[in-house]
Amino acid sequence: xxxxxxxxxxxxxxxxxxxxxxxxxxxxxxxxxxxxxxxxxxxxxxxxxxxxxxxxxxxxxxxxxxxxxxxxxxxxxxxxxxxxxxxxxxxxxxxx
Numbered sequence: 311x312x313x314x315x316x317x318x319x320x321x322x323x324x325x326x327x328x329x330x331x332x333x334x335x336x337x338x339x340x341x342x343x344x345x346x347x348x349x350x351x352x353x354x355x356x357x358x359x360x361x362x363x364x365x366x367x368x369x370x371x372x373x374x375x376x377x378x379x380x381x382x383x384x385x386x387x388x389x390x391x392x393x394x395x396x397x398x399x400x401x402x403x404x405x406x
Contacts (some may be wrong), residue, residue, distance in 0.1 A: 375386035 375383055
């Protein structure tokens, strides 16, 4: 009987260790999920900032080309023409 008791005690000890490891893994998993969510939020913030900087860059390119920069004259002319077409379209809709 002593042998069976030893086996049972050994199994109980191993089960306790496994349950403890399971709890630790659950806590680690929760921590990692929180970090993942925080990282996703940070990525969204960075994407917003990136978009803002891209808009500022495009505005700066436009301003430089209007001021006489030869690098972006073609782009500026195309942009102005697109704006004029948009304005003409709006006027046409208003006159209907």
